Amino acid sequence: KVVDEESNVVPSGTPGELCVRGYSAMVGYWEDKEKTAEMIDDRRWLKTGDQFILDKDGYGRIVGRIKDMINRAGENIFPKEIEDLLYTHPDILEAHVIGLAHERLGEEVCACVKVQDGAELTLEAIS
Numbered sequence: 001k002v003v004d005e006e007s008n009v010v011p012s013g014t015p016g017e018l019c020v021r022g023y024s025a026m027v028g029y030w031e032d033k034e035k036t037a038e039m040i041d042d043r044r045w046l047k048t049g050d051q052f053i054l055d056k057d058g059y060g061r062i063v064g065r066i067k068d069m070i071n072r073a074g075e076n077i078f079p080k081e082i083e084d085l086l087y088t089h090p091d092i093l094e095a096h097v098i099g100l101a102h103e104r105l106g107e108e109v110c111a112c113v114k115v116q117d118g119a120e121l122t123l124e125a126i127s
Helices: 031-037 079-086
Strands: 016-020 048-054 060-065 069-071 075-076 093-100 104-115
Touching: 031 048, 048 093, 060 093, 069 093, 069 104, 075 079, 079 093, 079 104
Parallel strands: none
Antiparallel strands: 016 048, 048 060, 069 075, 093 104
16 A cells, blocks of 8 residues: 555555555564554554555556665665665666565665666676
């Protein structure tokens, strides 16, 4: 579901925070009930921190971050720093770094890149 700042579901086409639930969503933070309550509501919806738009047909897209920081196992990671580093590679045209919900780590870092036509980019080339 997509909600506003007061956790009300927003109409189709309106940006809001993406909330998810299901067997793959984390249960909570280890021994931190306050942080868990901030991120997971009483109906088990996990706030992803992603700004999301859901269209009338049920398709959606991430359009930004509510917070510009990924918390991976307690480490604060700023997506812009990783994106800036990726942009130093000559074959990368676009780079977007997001946090994905992870059961054990809280969030995991995911980088999506678009490369020049014909370019063959390997993990070794950017690490």
